[in-house]
Amino acid sequence: MEYVEPRSLSEACDALSDERSDAKVLAGGVALSIMMRWGLVKPGRLISIRYLEELRYARVDNHQALRIGAATTHREIETSSLIREQQPALAEMERRLASVQVRNSGTLGGNLCHADSAADPAPLLLALDASVVLASVRGRRTLSLKEFFRGYLTTALAPDEILAEIVIPAQPPRSGAAYMKHSTRNAVDFPFAGVATQVSLSTDAASCAGARLAVGAVGPTPRLSESIPRLLDGRLLSEPVIGEAATAASLEVEVADDASGSAEYRRHLVAVLARRALTQAWERARAAAAPERS
């Protein structure tokens, strides 16, 4: 097997465009090394993007969108003061992902490209309406995260494409986001269920101006709820309204029995996590609205 370490994204795209090489992108190597050890993938060429500074950054653009390079590690996101200020829920989610050793190697881009249905970042990024920028020798294209995930361990990436950047649009005024998960063990464990939400409020901070909710780890791929915007947009928010919406979101998800728990238990967990996440996002949105109203 050949190992190459390109000096730029453009060199990496060139190396990946050679169809004969059966090449794979190597980021942190956390998931890929396991897949190779199990014989599930047998690349002829590994193209390492791990040390490409060009893909390791977090910055805010002219439209106030937060742009994160795909090779930025979980740990870099967790500890970035810019991200803590711009998207505190993202830094919090990263702090609770796996162990510090995994966070030091694993990258946000690698996590999304691996597309494990139980991964933590996907539901939160879906709730935040994030998109991804894919690069290849043919140019660049941008996809919403909803379009990017196609199924279990399956994405819309073409074989010659590299995920270059994750873009989180400027959040609406008076908004808050939250991610809640349940793991069978407390530490270093993929979630058994994970729910992320974003809630924004009307100018008087009483009604919901917009709500998004995404569920991870219960089906083959993370999913955005269709019922949440319908049930919450324009509604006067209260605990009963949030409880009703959380139950509706749990009834909407496809859940299956597996060795770690029944479908019924997972659905119950989604309802509980959805209620907690919506409540926390609502509290954060109210806190964001407070300075405008004082």
Ligand SMILES: Cc1cc2nc3c(=O)[nH]c(=O)nc-3n(C[C@H](O)[C@H](O)[C@H](O)COP(=O)(O)OP(=O)(O)OC[C@H]3O[C@@H](n4cnc5c(N)ncnc54)[C@H](O)[C@@H]3O)c2cc1C
């Ligand atoms: C013990 C353990 C516990 C974990 N717990 C959790 C957890 O609780 N929650 C969670 O979310 N994750 C968890 N993870 C996964 C971890 O978070 C990593 O993010 C993830 O494994 C992949 O990141 P990576 O950078 O190592 O990708 P790699 O292993 O390098 O790559 C993964 C796949 O994506 C492709 N790829 C990588 N980057 C790109 C790119 N930029 N463009 C195109 N293709 C690319 C590779 O070719 C490969 O197919 C855990 C992992 C381990 C080993």
